[in-house]
Amino acid sequence: MSEASNNAGSPWQSWPLDREIVLSRLIDAPRDIVYAAWSDPEQIQQWFGPEGMEIETHEINLTQGGRWRFDMVTTDGMRYSNRMVFLSLEAPAFIEVEHGTDQDDDPGRFRMLVTFDEQSNGKTVVTLRQMHPSKEQREGAIGFGAVEYGGQTLDKLARHVAKVAR
Template sequence: MNETIRSDAADWSTSPLDREIVVTRVVNADRTAVCQAWTDHDQIVKWFGPEGFTCKTHEIDIRTGGVWRFDMIAPDGTCFSNKMDFLRVDSPRVIEALHGKDADEDPHRFRLLVTFDEQDDGKTVVTLRQIHPTPERRKVVVGFGAVELGGQTLSKLAAHVERF
């Protein structure tokens, strides 16, 4: 991708809307705990992914410059290879990564931005933003249910952190 790393969430306001997917969830926990659920390798593997999916991790280093290579395993046993290259991990504010298949070249890889905004009541607004390489790819991803699946992932995150 030819895009530069954004310095903060406000920089994403100029990103092409015809390639973007946004999913948001209010989580009943403070932002440090919510962000830690994303950055702690012992926690993220317990909740990440849609309902019924599990993760099998091959390599995990969640920090700026780190990588997470994993298989997402569907309820029917189908295995989807995944790789996140972390461009920026600024806890507890933001995580920015490139997400795609665990392959050297993936033309469908997308930019992911996760922000954690604490409300006055101690709850946290988690926003997932995806910028896909083309409007056509975004349409394919929306078509197979990425918005709903992203919502399920954030619901699993909420259930995980709200237990404590």
């Protein structure tokens, strides 16, 4: 069997990996607690976003088809509007959203898949996968700081979950 026919039908054969940003973090808490931090409206507002950013929520409905409209506000008052539309949630395994600015038909929006993998030691691996519509948009997001800011967000999640799991 040839290599090409062996991979026929594989999603990896045609998936444009150069459009992804993938971040992962081991969290010292059970999967259900980590998933709840992402799916509970009260909790997500406490920790989400990079260091130094506060969240101001305008609307929050963390169910399939629901939206979370919010601003990330810096210490000097700069505002970044955000909208997440929740496409699919399967507790406690994954959450899939469309994320962009808080405007209809935002050309910069991207798909984000967050997975929660429980380890045999009771810890959870959280993987955050951003899937951008083009290689150029991915490169722009990286240039803006998506990797650094995403890492800071996962650090804040770990700190939040450590408090909740006590």
